[in-house]
Amino acid sequence: MLSAKEFKTTTIIEGKGKCGFDVSGNKALVAWNQCLREYDLIEHKKTAETVLESNILALAFHPLNSQVFAIGDMRVDTYDDIQMTAPSLIVSLTGKAIEIKYNKNGKIMGIASEENSLILNRDNKISRCKPGHDGMILSCAFDPKDRFVCSIGCDGCLIVYQLSQVPQLLQRYTISKQVSPDAFQKLQSDFHPSGNSFWIAGKINAQYILTYEEPQDLQQQYQILHQSEICIIRWIHNNCVGSCSQDGEIKLWNFKSFTDLSLHWYFNIKCTPLYMKIIQNLFYLFDCNGNLIETTLDPPLQEVETIYKDKNIAFRDLLNQKVKKQNNQRIEEEQLGDENVEENIDDLDGFIGGNEKEKKQKQNLDSGMQDILRPGETQPSRGRQYLCYNTVGTIILCKNTNMIEFEFFDSTFYKRFKISNSQRYAIGTLNYRGCVLASKGPNDLDEQGYLVGDGKSIVFFQQFIGDVDDFEFSLPEDEGAELVTIGNDWFAIMSDHGICRVISFCGLEILEFITNRAIVSMCSYEHLLCLVFHDTSPMLNQQVLKGRIYDIDLQKQIEEFDIFLTPFSSLSWIGYSDEGLLSIQDSKGAIRIYQNNKWIEVCHNSKFWLYGIQDYKLCLLKTDQPLASMKQEMVQQSFEQQFVCFSQDEKLIANYRQFLTQLIILNHEQYRWNEFGKYYYARNDDKQNDILLRYTQNLYDSNKMEETQKLLRKFRVDLFKQILNESKDKAIEFFRCHIKDEYDMNSIISLLELQKEKQTSNKELQKLLTHIKLLQRQQIIKQQQNFGIDKKPQSPKRQGFGLQKQNDQVNMNQIKSILEHREQQQQQQHQQQQHHIQQYQIQSQRAETQQEEDEFNPFAKSANKKQSSIFDIGEKRKPTQTFGTQNIKKKN
Structure with a gap:
């Protein structure tokens, strides 16, 4: 420890009280007693002064431009001169500004005020960090790497936010009891230059500060000691930190580690x-x-600076050591003969060769079998972990907030959302059709514990496109989920018992089989399911893996193949591209694709992390493994197949490399058409049949008559058989015979309109929709005639995500007119009924007289019969309801 430090004191303002202060270059700004003073630090004199409207506490220089500064009271402005002639408004506040801080490059401004949320200004765009504090904010600090920002409020809480377009809450800590807003000493914090920890000082305790490394760990350090409360903490270098206490004691510490601090001066x-x-x-x-x-x-x-304090001495010492070594070698060579020297060299070569053999033998020792690999999963970082990272989006497990976040790269497809992790899900995957989450079983308990309820593994499914409701179910007892994957209309779960279950989106188990091998990983594409398993135990430190491909539609295995990895490596990723090309990556960075029963290496770089393939381009991240607490830099790279070429023509080599890439794409497109194309139309027909069946059931469910419910139970099996046999005509007849007119029109139309938006190719459903709308229109007309209303019904307008009816405002005059009109119609109807009765009596009398005449004239009777048989052919048909048409006949 050095002796006490000498210092120089200069009085700038006369008096005591709250003030704002900042230094930049050779000048300092002081805001005190409703005035702003500029002070020259070289000449030690006041250079300018400006009168302010109020006493301002928040004052800060721009870190890269000493001519620009920001001050704030009830509003925050920036100026480029001390006379404050051209203010630039940043934000207006509802309370006084307490502190203003810039980040390292000056692009982001943080404003702590009497409001309960920290305000950030980035490119003249204001964002508020939510959720905030329970009261005013005392101070804020930025991470040197612009990843985080933290704020401390008078509620004694420290909140860490992740810097993004919309600041996100990372963690909240209660570091002190509630602090009075009138207290002058503020809780202050400062980040370590590396950005991996932050230190807090203030009204916490008399003789310690807090450090932050991980969001879930808040460690207390007692190495920095003062006789009173610490009020300021500032990092100077990576190995130097300064602290100040209320009694005026200033200390500079030599920082080596969190447990190794020594006083410097x-x-x-x-x-x-x-x-x-x-x-x-x-x-x-x-x-x-x-x-x-x-x-x-x-x-x-630092250590390097202390060792080589004097560069000349260090260089001289190094030269002396080399000279001594050369002299010693020369003396030894003169003393020894040539034969002895050769024998020593041979012995040395043998010794080196023996060491190399031992190293190779150690490397060739059998290593353990590779553990379960979940593609797209990463290690936890700062309480956050990627459960899935692919070309669609990400699933992030937030252990601090007990939430699961879903983010999508295409924001137009689906918006970002969160769900509560009440079931402690630890496995997940997603694609464009839905997502699957699963909790580990009782056999995989760890310190945090994944035990849920009675110890069963819970599986959750949510569909993104479709009308299937979210559902969850549990696996049998003593069986836990290990792997999950999702296909076109199904998802698969691999348990720790080696049982693979395939579940449809409707929640039915359509396939179950046992692998009988130690499973490593699993992936899927459309109707294909790929399993990776250990064929034998590792040999010569080489994993012996195999893969199997199952067709879920055909419910059988279609292929089995070997998986080749780089020697002394393990499998780190496996998956299908968007075009159905199976790919793998090993721990050495080699990326291979499987085509024509062989593996082709298309890239080799250990510094990239593969997460998918789109448009025959590798989707890579510039990192060994992405961290959920940081933004990742994405890169797309084309296939680069390695080959040997003795030509030095770079253009020829580039053309040949491009030819190999195009050949891979062409071969896969041919395979894709031959293998997938023949199932395409069959799968579309199955989807249409499934839609037809689903809406048949919806129509029956909407009709609450007991007879219809009985018919549904009776003919359900027949309908399944008819649809599976592709006999759509019988299914249409089934519609005609068993659907009644008494079902709920509004519910059916809403369902069919929703289906019309998603499946526009089904013409029969569109005809059914128009048919039902015609029926509804006729019913509405009948009701209007009964109530005396001749106006046409207005169609409901689409607003937001649903159908909302327009509420017509009717005043008293309209009601009176309607009632009067209704009374007139009733009188007219009464008169018409009497008139019809009179006509009916007259017609009955004429019919009786005509019948008497026919009895006496048999020729006229036969002629009338023939005439009626000719003109009544179309009228004697029974009324029918035709499916998909608009011709409706009613009984009189």
């Missing part, structure tokens, strides 16, 4: 410091009495 200013600023080798303090304290800064030297 100290001094005491006999007054409470308010601000600490460090510019190059100068150390500035501003105390509560208005004094500016200046001293030189000599931080502790």
Whole structure:
């Protein structure tokens, strides 16, 4: 420890009280007693002064431009001169600004105010960090790498946000009891230059500060000691941190680790410091009495600097060592003969060769079998973990908030959302059709515990496109989920018992089989399911893996193949491309595709992390493994097949490499058409049949008559057989015979309109929709005639995501007119009924007289019969309801 430090004191303001202070270059700004002063640090004199409207506490220089500064009271403005002639408004506040801070490059401004949320200004766009504090904010700090920002409020809580377009809450800590807003000493924090930890000082306790490394770990360190409460903490270098206490004691610490801190130098200013600023080798303090304290800064030297303090001496020592070594070798060679020297060389070569053999033998020792690999899953980082990372989106497990976040790269497809992780899901996957989550079983318990309820493994499914409701179910007891994957209309679960279950999106188990091998990984594409398993135990440190492909539609195995990895590596990723091309990546960075019963290496780079293939391009991340707490840099790279070429023509080599890539694409497209194309039309027909069956059931369910429910139970099996046999005519006849007119029109139309938006190719359903709408229109007309309303019904307008009816506003005059019109119609109907009765009596009398005449004239009777048989052919048919047409006949 060095002796006490010497310092120089200069009075800037006369008096005591709250003030704002900042230093940039060779000038300092002080906001005090409704005035703003500029002070020259070289000449130690006041250079300018401006009167302010109020007493301002928030003041900050731009880190890259000393001419620009920001001040704030009830609003925050930026200026480029001390006269404040051209203000630039940043934001208007509902309370006073307490502190203003810039990030390292000055692109982001943080504003702590009496509002309960931290305000960020980025490119003149204001965002508020939600959720906020329970009260005013005292201070804020930015991560040097622009990943996080933290704020401390008078509620004694520290909140860490992740810097993004919309700031996201990362963690909340209660570090102190509630602090009074009137207290002058503020809780202050500062990040380590590496950005991996932050330190907090203030009204916490008398003799310690807190450090932050991981969001779930808040460690208390007692290495920095003061006789009173610590009020300021500032990092100077990676190995140097400064602290100030309320009694005026200033200390500089040599930081080697969190448990190894030593005092470098100290001094005491006999007054409470308010601000600490460090510019190059100068150390500035501003105390509560208005004094500016200046001293030189000599931080502790790093290990390299202490060893090579004097470069000339170090270089001279190195030369002396080399000269001594050369002299010793020359003396030994002169003393020994040539034969002895050769024998020594041979012995040395044998010794080196023996060591190399031992190393190879150690490397060739059998290693353990590879554990379960979940493609797209990463290790936890700062309480966040990727459960799935693919070309569709990501699933992030937030252990701190007990939530699961779903993010999609295409925001137009689906918006970002969160769900509660009440079932402790730890496995997940997603594609464009849906997502699957699963919790581990009782056999995989760890320190945190994945035991749910009675110890069963819970599986959750949510569909993104379709009308299937979310559902969850549990696996049998003592059986836990290990792997999940999702296909076109099904998903598969692999348990720790080696049982693979295939579940449809409707929740029915359509296939179950046992692998009888140790499973490594699993992936899927459309109707294909690929399993990777250990064929034998590892040999010569080489994993012996095989793969099987199952056709879920045919419910059988169609192919089995070997999986080749780079020697002394393991499988790190497996999956299908968007075009159905099976690909793998090993731990050495080699990426291979499977085509024509062989593996082709298309890339080799250990610094990239593969997460999918789109449009025959590799989707890579520039990292060994992505961290859920940081943004990832994505790269798309074309296939680069390795080959041997003795030509030096770069253009020829580039053309040949492009030819190999095009050949891979062409071969796969041919295979894709031959294998997948023949199932395409069959799968579309199955989907249409499934839609027809689903809406048949909806129509029956909407009709609440007991007879219809009985018919549904009776003819369900027959309908399945008819549809599976592709006899659509019988299914249509089934519609005609068993669907009644008494079902709920509105519910059926809403269902059919929803289906019409998704499946526009089904013409029969569109005809059914128009047919039902015609029926509904006729029913509405009948009702209007009964109530005396002749207006046509207005069609409901689409607003948002549903159908909303327009509410017509009817006043009293309209009601009176309707009632009067209804009375007139009733009188007219009564008169018409009497008139019809009279006509009916007259017609009956004529019919009786005509019948008497026919009895006496048999020729006229036969002629009338023939005439009626000719003109009544179309009228004697029974009324029918035709499916898909608009011709409706009614009984009179």
